Each structure stands twice: as C-alpha cells, then as structure tokens.
Amino acid sequence: MSDACESCPANARLAQMGLKLENFDRVVALAGNPNTGKSTLFNALTGLRQHTGNWPGKTVTRAEGGFEFNHIRYKLVDLPGTYSLLSASQDEEVARDFILFGQPDCTIVVTDATVLERNLNLVLQVLEITDRVVVAVNLMDEARRKGLDVDVRSLARDLGVPAIAVTARTSEGIPTLLGAVEGVISGDIPTKPHRVQGTPEFQRAVNELAPMIESLAPGVPNARWLAIRLLDGDTRVQQALLNGELADLVARQGRADTSFSRKIALEGTQ
Amino acid sequence: MESNLQPANLQPNDLLARAEALRRGLSASFRDETVRSIYTEAERIAQRAVQAKDERRWDLDQRIDRLITSPYLGLPLMALILAVVFWLTIVAANVPSQLIAKALFWIEAQASALFTTIGVPWWITGFIWHGVYRGLAWVVAVMLPPMTIFFPLFTILEDLGYLPRVAFNLDFLFKKAGAHGKQSLTMTMGFGCNAAGVIATRVIDSPRERLIAILTNNFVPCNGRFPTLIMLATVFVAAAFPPALASLAAAGSVVGVVLIGIFFTLLVSWFLSRTLLKGEASAFTLELPPYRRPNIGRILYTSLIDRTIFVLWRALQTAAPAGAVIWILGNINVAGASLAQHTANFLNPLGLLIGLDGVILLAYIIAIPANEIVVPTMMMVYMGTGMMTDIPSLEGLRALLVGGHAWTLLTAVNLMLFSLLHNPCATTILTIYKETRSRKWATIGALMPLGLAFLVTFITASIARLMGWV
Numbered sequence: 091m092s093d094a095c096e097s098c099p100a101n102a103r104l105a106q107m108g109l110k111l112e113n114f115d116r117v118v119a120l121a122g123n124p125n126t127g128k129s130t131l132f133n134a135l136t137g138l139r140q141h142t143g144n145w146p147g148k149t150v151t152r153a154e155g156g157f158e159f160n161h162i163r164y165k166l167v168d169l170p171g172t173y174s175l176l177s178a179s180q181d182e183e184v185a186r187d188f189i190l191f192g193q194p195d196c197t198i199v200v201t202d203a204t205v206l207e208r209n210l211n212l213v214l215q216v217l218e219i220t221d222r223v224v225v226a227v228n229l230m231d232e233a234r235r236k237g238l239d240v241d242v243r244s245l246a247r248d249l250g251v252p253a254i255a256v257t258a259r260t261s262e263g264i265p266t267l268l269g270a271v272e273g274v275i276s277g278d279i280p281t282k283p284h285r286v287q288g289t290p291e292f293q294r295a296v297n298e299l300a301p302m303i304e305s306l307a308p309g310v311p312n313a314r315w316l317a318i319r320l321l322d323g324d325t326r327v328q329q330a331l332l333n334g335e336l337a338d339l340v341a342r343q344g345r346a347d348t349s350f351s352r353k354i355a356l357e358g359t360q
Numbered sequence: 361m362e363s364n365l366q367p368a369n370l371q372p373n374d375l376l377a378r379a380e381a382l383r384r385g386l387s388a389s390f391r392d393e394t395v396r397s398i399y400t401e402a403e404r405i406a407q408r409a410v411q412a413k414d415e416r417r418w419d420l421d422q423r424i425d426r427l428i429t430s431p432y433l434g435l436p437l438m439a440l441i442l443a444v445v446f447w448l449t450i451v452a453a454n455v456p457s458q459l460i461a462k463a464l465f466w467i468e469a470q471a472s473a474l475f476t477t478i479g480v481p482w483w484i485t486g487f488i489w490h491g492v493y494r495g496l497a498w499v500v501a502v503m504l505p506p507m508t509i510f511f512p513l514f515t516i517l518e519d520l521g522y523l524p525r526v527a528f529n530l531d532f533l534f535k536k537a538g539a540h541g542k543q544s545l546t547m548t549m550g551f552g553c554n555a556a557g558v559i560a561t562r563v564i565d566s567p568r569e570r571l572i573a574i575l576t577n578n579f580v581p582c583n584g585r586f587p588t589l590i591m592l593a594t595v596f597v598a599a600a601f602p603p604a605l606a607s608l609a610a611a612g613s614v615v616g617v618v619l620i621g622i623f624f625t626l627l628v629s630w631f632l633s634r635t636l637l638k639g640e641a642s643a644f645t646l647e648l649p650p651y652r653r654p655n656i657g658r659i660l661y662t663s664l665i666d667r668t669i670f671v672l673w674r675a676l677q678t679a680a681p682a683g684a685v686i687w688i689l690g691n692i693n694v695a696g697a698s699l700a701q702h703t704a705n706f707l708n709p710l711g712l713l714i715g716l717d718g719v720i721l722l723a724y725i726i727a728i729p730a731n732e733i734v735v736p737t738m739m740m741v742y743m744g745t746g747m748m749t750d751i752p753s754l755e756g757l758r759a760l761l762v763g764g765h766a767w768t769l770l771t772a773v774n775l776m777l778f779s780l781l782h783n784p785c786a787t788t789i790l791t792i793y794k795e796t797r798s799r800k801w802a803t804i805g806a807l808m809p810l811g812l813a814f815l816v817t818f819i820t821a822s823i824a825r826l827m828g829w830v
Contacts, residue, residue: 125649206648207406214398231651237413245409259655284405286397295382302375320379321386322394331372 103265105158114156114165116275118321121216122200123209124171127228129153131200131258132168135268142279159268159300168193174209175215181327187340189219193311195275196222198267203233203240203255213249217283222322224270225253284359300307307336394766421651425525429648434529439615441522445513447611447687450594451503454607460504461648464497487687495683498736499675507671508585511663514551524724528648528729530622537626538633540569547550547573547625552667554784555791557582562795568639571801572629574792576810578784581618584671588735589614589781596772623779656811678729678738686740700741714814715774715821724778729786734779740773770824774817779814 120128132138135156153168169185176308199216200208206227213225227242245253252270256263273279287293299317304310319327330336397722428437436456468489527544542564550557557577564570581589590610597613598606624820633639689700697705698721710716723738774826783789783806793802 203410206410207402210402210406211398232652239413240413241409241411245405248405248408284401286394286401288397289387291386295386299375299379299382302378303368305370306372306375309659317379318394320376321383323383328376331375341651 103160104135104268107134114163116162116164116195117167117192118164119167119169119188119194120200121169121189121197121198121212121226122171122226123173123202123212126171126200126202126209127258128168128171128200130200131164131226131228131256131264134258134261134264136168141193160272162272164271167192172212175219176211189216190312190315191310194220194222196224196271198224198271200226200228200258202225203229204236204238206240206245214284214286215251217251218318219284219312221251221281221283222274222282223251223283224246224267225249225251226263226267227253227255228256228258230255231257231260248284250284251279266334292321299306303331306331310336365680374438378447379821396751401430407757413588424651425648426500426702428522428525429528433527438529442518442618443615444815445510445517446590446614447607448513448597449506449510449590450614451607452509453590454594456505457501461497461501464501468493468497471607483691486691487684491687492680492683493750495679495686495736495740496734497508497678498683498739499733501632502591502739502742503675504672506587506590507583507668508664510590511583511667512585512659515659515663515667516654518552519652519659521651523551524648533626534629537630538639539626539629539637540564540566543569543629543785545571546577547580547622550577550582552787554578554580554582554585558788558791563773566639568637570631571825572632572637574795575632575808576628577803578788578805579628580621580708581780582635584675585779586614587671589617589679589776590734592772592776592779597769598765599770600772611798612778613773617780620777621780625648626807628812675733678727679733682726682733683736683740686737690741693748714778714817714820715770715824716778716817717771720775724782728783731779731782731785769827774820778813778817779821781809781811781816783807783810 111118120132124130132153132155135157137157138153138155155166155168157164157166161176167188169188170182170184172185175182175186175189188194197216197220213223216223225245226269227245230240233240238254242253242255252274254263254267254270256267258264270279274281288296296314296317299320300313303313303316303320310316316327320331367802428434472485472489475489476482524545525543527548530544530547531541534541543561545563546557546560547691549560554577557580558574561570561573561577565571593610593613594607598610601609673782686700689703692699694702704718704722706718707721711717711719711721719741723734723741726741727734727737784792789802789806792805793799796802
C-alpha cells in the first residue's frame with residue numbers, strides 16, 4: 091500500500107485489534123434490543139468472530155474486544171440484547187449493571203431501523219442514565235427494502251445525541267459512527283439527552299435523594315437515575331444499597347480488570 | 361424523620377425510608393406515568409423520523425409467517441423442512457463417506473505393513489496404527505461428510521430466521537407442560553449444542569422454569585449427535601428397506617428421533633413441573649425476527665470453521681485415546697480372551713435386555729467424554745475384540761453387523777433412541793454445574809436422562825420381543 095493510501099482516512103483509521111485488550115484508552119459499550127445486529131457490529135469493529143445468528147437472545151454474557159480508531163485504542167463491550175433496563179432477568183441485569191456501574195466512556199445503542207419506535211424505548215431509558223450516547227440506526231438496507239425512509243437528523247435533534255445510519259453487515263456508515271463516538275467522548279460534540287421531566291414534586295424528590303445516594307456510595311455514577319429507581323420502588327436497587335453491593339459493583343466493574351475481560355472475550359468467541 | 365441528615369451518619373435504611381416517604385407524596389399512578397411517557401415519547405420521535413413509502417415487502421414477510429406459524433400447517437411444515445435437510449445430508453454424504461473410509465484404511469494397511477517390514481515390534485505397530493490411528497480414521501470417515509453438508513444447511517435455517525419460528529410453533533405445548541415459553545427457544549438452541557442451550561436458559565427469569573429448561577435440554581440431539589443419528593439411519597435403518605426407499609426411510613427415521621426428543625422434552629418438563637419443580641407457567645413475549653437473506657460467506661465460516669472443525673477436533677481429541685484404550689483392552693489376554701471381550705461379555709445381559717449388546721454398552725462407556733464418537737468406538741470395539749477382523753467398507757460393515765452380529769432393526773432403532781436420551785456429554789454436565797452451582801442438579805441432569813434411556817429402550821425391546829418382531 092502506498093503512503094498516500096495508508097494515510098487516507100477511509101482506509102487507515104480503523105484497525106481491528108481482536109483480543110488485544112491491553113492499554114486501551116476508552117471503553118465503549120454496545121447496547122440495544124435483541125436481534126438488532128449488535129454482534130455483527132461488534133465483529134465488524136473488532137475483527138473477532140463472535141457467533142452471530144438471526145434470533146433474539148443469542149448473546150447472554152458480555153463479550154469484549156478491541157479496535158483502534160484515529161490512534162485511540164478502544165475496548166468494546168457487547169452487551170446482551172434487552173428491551174428495557176427495568177426488569178430482572180439475568181441477561182438484562184448484565185446489560186444494566188455495565189451501563190450503570192461500568193462507566194463506559196460512551197454507549198452505542200444499536201437500533202433496528204425497521205422497527206424504530208419499539209427500539210426507542212430502550213434508547214430513552216439509556217439516556218436517563220448517561221449523556222454520553224450515540225445511537226446507531228442499523229439495518230438501513232432492510233429498511234430501504236421495506237420502503238422505509240429514516241431521517242437520522244430528525245432523530246438526533248429529538249434525542250439530543252448523535253444518530254448515525256449504519257449497515258453493520260456491509261460496514262456502511264461505520265467511520266461516521268466512530269467519528270461521532272470520538273466526538274462525544276472528547277466533548278467536541280455536545281449532547282443534551284432527552285429526559286423525562288415529570289411533575290415538580292417528582293423533580294424535588296429526585297433532587298433530594300440523589301445527594302444522599304452519593305454520600306452513601308461515593309463515586310457512584312448516575313445517582314439521579316438510582317434516585318428515580320428508588321422512587322419507583324425497584325427492589326433490586328434497594329437491595330444493592332442495603333447490602334453494600336452498590337459499592338462493590340462500582341469497584342468490580344472497574345475497567346482496569348483486563349484479565350477478567352479477556353476471559354469473557356474468549357468465552358464470547360466460542 | 362428529618363430530611364437534612366448529615367452525610368456522615370446517614371444509613372442505607374434512612375435513605376430507603378426517605379424514598380418511601382417521598383414516593384407516598386407522589387401521585388399513585390407515578391410509575392405508570394413514567395412508563396407511559398417513555399412510550400409516547402418513543403412514538404412521537406419515531407413518527408417524525410420514519411416515513412413509510414410502501415408496505416409491500418412487509419406484507420410478504422407476514423404472509424410467509426402466517427403460513428409457517430399457522431396452527432395447522434406449522435408443525436407439519438417443520439417436520440417436512442427437517443426431513444428435506446436430513447435427506448439431502450444422507451444422500452450427499454454416502455459416497456464421500458465410503459471414499460474417505462477406503463482411503464484412510466488403505467493408509468493404515470500400507471503403514472502397518474511398512475512398520476512390520478522394517479522390523480518395528482508388533483505391539484508398537486498395533487498401538488499406533490490399529491489403535492490410535494484407526495480411532496481417528498473412523499471419526500473422520502463417519503463424521504466429516506455428513507457434517508460438511510448438514511451444518512451449512514442448518515446454518516442457513518438459523519440465518520434465515522426460521523429457528524425462532526419453530527420456537528413460536530412449539531410455545532403452546534410448553535405452556536401446557538407448565539414450562540416457560542422461552543424454553544422452546546433454548547431447546548431449539550440445543551440442536552446446535554446442548555451446552556450452549558443450557559447457557560441460553562439465562563433468558564428465562566423464573567429459576568423454577570429455568571431449571572426445567574436446563575434439565576431437559578439434553579433431549580434434543582446436538583450437532584455432535586446428529587452425525588451419529590444420520591450415520592445409524594443411513595447404515596442400519598435404510599438397510600431394512602428396498603433401495604428406492606432407503607434414503608427416504610433414513611431421513612424419516614432421523615425426523616422421527618427429533619420428534620421423539622421434543623416429545624420427551626415436553627413429557628419430562630410436564631413431569632418436573634408437577635413434582636420436583638411445581639409452579640405455574642409465566643407469560644413472555646417472543647419477537648419474530650425478519651427474514652434475512654443469508655450471508656454465504658458467514659454461513660460457510662460458521663458452519664465449516666465454527667461447527668465442523670470444532671466438533672471434529674473435539675471428536676478427534678477423544679477418539680485418539682479411545683482408540684488406544686480399545687486396542688489395549690483388545691490385546692491383553694486373560695484366560696483365553698481379551699479384556700475387551702470379558703467386559704463386553706459381562707455387559708452383554710444388560711445390553712440384550714434393552715435391545716443392544718455388550719459391545720455397544722462398552723463403546724458408550726469409553727465414549728463418555730464425547731458422545732459423538734460412539735459409533736466409531738463401537739466399530740473399533742467390534743474389531744478390537746476380534747469379532748470383526750478385516751476392515752470393511754461401510755457397505756460391508758452393514759452386511760457384517762446384520763449378518764454376523766445379529767443386528768436387527770431393533771438394535772438400530774434402540775441405538776438411536778439410546779443415543780438421543782442418554783446422559784449429556786461431559787461439557788454439558790459441567791455447564792449445568794456452572795449454571796446451577798449445584799452438584800445435586802448436575803447429578804440429576806446426568807442421571808435422569810440415562811435412567812430414561814434405559815427405561816425407554818427396555819420398553820421398546822420388550823414390546824418388540826412380545827410382538828415377535830425380532
């Protein structure tokens with residue numbers, strides 16, 4: 091390859107790093123409804139061969155892999171597909187715990203362009219937790235075949251975070267997606283996530299509980315979200331507060347834990 | 361309670377109590393409102409972003425779905441699709457299997473002859489070529505051709521999106537059995553690999569229903585056992601029919617075994633949900649994915665590298681030591697007969713009771729680490745015990761077993777049933793232990809199918825004998 095090609099952004103910016111997970115600079119999570127092509131995107135980015143299949147519920151543990159984009163090394167975490175972050179089956183908990191406590195630098199929510207409305211429920215729930223989100227509108231080829239026209243700019247405006255059209259199977263749109271991820275992490279792309287406002291009493295209650303949670307579990311991200319869950323009577327969050335699990339979770343999901351990551355990544359390739 | 365507590369002496373209980381108090385201050389429908397506002401927002405945003413130009417393609421998907429998941433045609437169509445897949449595999453694998461067997465055993469004959477000429481002791485030649493090598497050769501000859509045809513076909517079905525529809529068709533049966541509807545999904549996944557099926561049960565929320573799904577996953581044949589079943593059907597069941605019908609009969613019998621497997625999954629689930637694991641079935645939603653054009657490159661990769669090489673490599677790893685063990689058992693003579701013969705004779709009464717024989721049971725014991733090598737092991741035991749001296753082609757093998765070792769249709773059918781129902785492979789048992797974290801459930805998961813396998817084959821053998829069929 092000539093020097094000109096090597097430096098050409100279209101060719102050289104993405105380098106798949108497979109299982110080389112040492113010394114990564116950033117952590118990116120892949121969330122989304124079941125069967126929206128998270129694993130396909132994961133494979134396209136990392137060059138790994140995580141088994142993909144056309145059915146919901148295929149990924150039940152999280153798989154991890156690495157890639158490099160614009161000289162920044164990323165660790166990518168493929169989470170199990172979920173419809174919501176509110177329920178308590180084991181696969182949903184894996185996804186929820188990671189987005190909540192793993193403190194990814196950015197979360198890519200993969201959505202299915204052909205059934206966008208149903209997918210947006212999860213997007214809105216993720217936006218409640220974190221503001222560093224990029225929405226990947228996947229399966230654009232299928233949407234086109236079905237005669238659906240998806241306006242990602244309208245979507246980005248309404249959600250307050252970047253929305254990028256991609257077709258993971260053919261790697262269409264992936265450089266744009268990664269550019270958005272980079273921008274959101276660096277702050278070059280400011281986000282203003284759409285959040286449910288609720289009544290004034292509700293807001294007052296949240297504002298009172300959030301600082302209490304922070305003082306109980308120092309370093310916990312998303313105290314606001316946890317406060318909302320407590321107001322909702324979420325027994326899982328109550329339990330986590332009572333038995334000190336919350337602090338544990340914050341510590342355990344720490345990103346320096348590479349030996350654990352490698353193990354999971356290897357399991358994921360089987 | 362004071363709401364302005366000092367952070368230093370704040371206790372988790374205080375926080376929860378405060379949250380409780382605040383919740384009471386909010387309107388009662390607060391939770392519903394939050395959920396509803398998310399839904400209405402999602403609807404509003406999606407409507408603004410998505411324009412539908414035409415709905416033709418969507419209609420086609422739905423029309424296909426109406427046929428495939430129809431209450432009347434759904435299950436017969438499933439049996440038909442499976443039959444076509446098995447028939448294609450059986451017809452296409454026959455010739456390559458014979459060629460590979462001939463070539464590999466020719467190598468064995470040449471190599472051992474060469475070893476003898478250059479003066480290598482007979483026991484080294486025997487151990488290497490008639491023991492370890494023969495084990496490997498049998499596995500490759502018997503398993504490789506069906507796998508290279510069956511796995512791509514199976515992967516196409518998976519990629520198209522057919523498997524979740526199978527789950528959908530079977531859902532009502534699982535509900536009747538008191539099990540979770542998603543168990544139909546994890547069961548379908550078991551067709552790929554039982555260990556993967558057991559891990560997949562994590563999608564089931566209720567621990568009771570999850571345990572039922574784990575314990576019964578073994579009753580559908582996995583990718584490792586399919587070649588065994590196909591091979592048994594080809595060599596032994598087909599032989600009982602005129603040549604024109606042979607491949608159809610073989611495909612039909614494999615479909616029959618799969619349906620029997622589903623039947624036992626349901627039966628045992630029903631039994632468990634009324635005895636050890638009592639409870640009601642819970643509701644769930646199952647999303648049917650759109651039909652997708654299969655990606656040929658990925659199908660070839662998944663089926664040939666992920667599945668064929670993986671299964672074959674695992675089989676070879678167990679076949680080499682198994683070949684060695686059989687050769688040793690066959691060549692240590694005590695009181696005028698080999699150890700293998702003594703063991704087979706000892707197991708023979710039990711084997712005959714369930715329509716098999718001592719050699720087959722010995723093969724099952726040697727093949728415990730990986731069930732898929734049972735047939736090759738069986739062949740080696742027959743040879744190693746001197747019951748079969750020369751190395752026949754698959755055709756000759758059939759003639760020898762049916763003619764010389766009193767194999768009947770009952771032997772073949774019961775062998776298929778036994779191979780379907782008996783204990784899961786070592787990997788699956790270990791996975792059950794890891795998932796349930798309980799020795800008790802792992803033991804039940806191993807012994808219950810084994811007991812059932814003995815019971816069912818005993819019943820079929822007894823019926824066949826009472827009716828005077830054998």
